[in-house]
Amino acid sequence: MVKQQGLEVLPLAANVGGDFLNYIIRLDFVEQEGLEATGQRVSAAMARWMELGEPVPHIERL
Numbered sequence: 867m868v869k870q871q872g873l874e875v876l877p878l879a880a881n882v883g884g885d886f887l888n889y890i891i892r893l894d895f896v897e898q899e900g901l902e903a904t905g906q907r908v909s910a911a912m913a914r915w916m917e918l919g920e921p922v923p924h925i926e927r928l
Contacts, residue, residue, distance in 0.1 A: 876901075880909040887912050904928060 868875055868890065875890040878901070889908055896904050907928045915924050 878905060878908075880905055880912050882909050882912045882916065 874893040876893055877888065877890050879886040879888050889912075891901075891904065891908075911926045911928060914926070915921070918924070
């Protein structure tokens with residue numbers, strides 16, 4: 867579905883409380899040099915999502 871939209875993404879994993887959770891990030895939204903900082907923001911966002919009971923849909927701006 868992502869490829870059909872013509873988006874370039876990078877599959878990554880965030881460490882949340884010792885568990886690794888997969889996510890993808892659009893390459894046009896982040897500079898390669900900023901991936902570590904982005905990963906930290908994603909981990910924090912996932913922790914907040916889990917604290918809320920993992921609602922779907924759930925959107926957070928990083």
